[in-house]
Amino acid sequence: MIRVGLIGFGTVGGGVYERLLHTKKQIKQLLKNEIEISAILVKDRQKRRAENVDTFVTTSWDEFCERAEFDVIFEAIGGIEPAFTYTARWLEKGVPVISANKKLVAERGEILEHLAVDHCTYYGYEAAVAGGIPIINSLKGNLTTTPITRVSGILNGTTNYMLTEMIENHRSFTEVLLEAQELGYAEADPTDDIEGFDAWYKIRILSRLCFGTWPSVTSFFRKGVANIEDWHVEVGERLGFKVKLIAEAWRSDLGVKGRVTPAFLSPTEPLANVRGVTNGISLEGDFVDQLLFLGPGAGKEATANSMVEDFIFHERTTNAIRVTKEGKREQAESCIHSFVFINHADRNRALEWVKQEGIAVIDTYAHHEGEGWIVSSNNSSPFETYPIYGDISKRKREKTIHSAQFGAF
Structure with missing residues (x-):
């Protein structure tokens, strides 16, 4: 018994x-x-x-x-x-x-x-x-000797539902948050979801399975979705980008690094099509290229099923341990461009910033509440900035803001 x-x-x-x-x-x-x-x-x-x-x-x-x-x-x-x-x-x-x-x-x-x-x-x-x-048990059981160089994913169904509604139905952040709470996707206190803690816990767990050691908390940056404004989503959508809360970890020459941050995904990114409360996880490595896992991120039945299956897995596969190996290459951060959002009142300051820092402005797009600039990636922006994943050349073409300060794009 x-x-x-x-x-x-x-x-x-x-x-x-x-x-x-x-x-x-x-x-x-x-x-x-x-x-x-x-x-x-x-x-x-x-x-x-x-x-x-x-x-x-x-x-x-x-x-x-x-x-x-x-x-x-x-x-x-x-x-x-x-x-x-x-x-x-x-x-x-x-x-x-x-x-x-x-x-x-x-x-x-x-x-x-x-x-x-x-x-x-x-x-x-x-x-x-x-x-x-x-x-977890795929990494423990079926991928025990497969080197992983990067793991990324949409790990929080609440924020993904909210961002999906904002993109597809042009609804406000406040409106979809209230609806998420009514539907039971978000708690009465949604801090863990909105501020990125939920995804931050999960990517640290995945990092341990992918890279073999429990990561240092200080090596994992966290930024939630609370600062995303409705017009940021509109500008991204105009270009064919979809905003998602992305959690990722990678093996660098300085050890394992990771972050949770809102990001804009180009149409070439598989995770761009993960909608609603669905979760998606991508594993990348030299021998597997990219593996994509999609499914329900929460819910009574799905979570309970995973707990029971976890018990069965461990009972049938005693001492299942993933043997991590170094990949053939180190994985650099996967984004080389960022989206910077600038209110009209801050435009002159932004022009001075790109000039002083020598930042290349690839394109600019106008909105009645401000401007969105695609720039060469920079992590120290004084403005609201989000990474862009994927090939930006695949973006929809919009009329740019022609400005002598930038020169030709």
């Missing part, structure tokens, strides 16, 4: 409970053993939700621990504490833990993985990145 302990009974925890019940026969066939949900630990406010559950439910940590000799724990409560304490306790007892908690994995994953190794068990976190996309 495989005795399961479930910590948390919110949306994800409830989904795991249902998924385990619905797959009992398949699990028995695969693992040659029956599965039993022995106990569920809930918060007070979740207790009513679990009233009709046919298993032991408690709000007491001590009662939960004493209920059974668990064979696996599913952690679905979110945040760092008490999730870290709970997870560490079971790993130290040699009990495997499956988590969907991206913040915990990103911030304490190195410690928890060491605990798992030291106590001959495993810590699974497939569901912590991109919901229903099996990216």
Whole structure:
């Protein structure tokens, strides 16, 4: 008998409970053993939700621990504490833990993985990145010796939904944020999504799988979508660019670097066509060129399915470890152009800036609220600036602002 302990009974925890019940026969066939949900630990406010559950439910940590000799724990409560304490306790007892908690994995994953190794068990976190996309275990299982030079993706469904609505239906940032909250895509406090923390946690986890070590927090830049104005999106759309919140990490000559930032994608970029709450992940390497993974980034069913599949994967492939190797080349930052947005009042200052810094202005485009300039990439712009990914020669042609200050374009 495989005795399961479930910590948390919110949306994800409830989904795991249902998924385990619905797959009992398949699990028995695969693992040659029956599965039993022995106990569920809930918060007070979740207790009513679990009233009709046919298993032991408690709000007491001590009662939960004493209920059974668990064979696996599913952690679905979110945040760092008490999730870290709970997870560490079971790993130290040699009990495997499956988590969907991206913040915990990103911030304490190195410690928890060491605990798992030291106590001959495993810590699974497939569901912590991109919901229903099996990216973590693809890296652990099918790509164990494949060198990866860059990983990038759209890892936050909330902001991707918002930006898609702004581009395709010409809606305002404020309007689509309110709708995202009404639809349950964004929390009442949307800070983690809007400020890029959610994607920042996830790309750090992917970096660990792709490059073999947990990255330094200071090596990963983060910028959210809060400063994107409606007219920035309009100018980008006019040129055929689509704005996305892109998370990426790459191996450079200074070590692993990464960032989360809004970016404009040209029509040549595969991730440009990832719409709505869908997530997309791109892996690049010398032997695979580019692999693209698309799927649901969140949701009760998708996330619960990933947690159960994560458990099955680890039970059937003990000691699955990705062996990272150096690629044939170092990966430079993949963007060589940026989009700079300048309000009319700042135009003279912007002209002086490009002159002093020797920045090449490739093209300029007018809007009644300001101007958008495509420039050779520069990370120290005093203006609102976003990287451009892809071939800018494929952009739609618009009438440029002819200005003697720039010379011929």
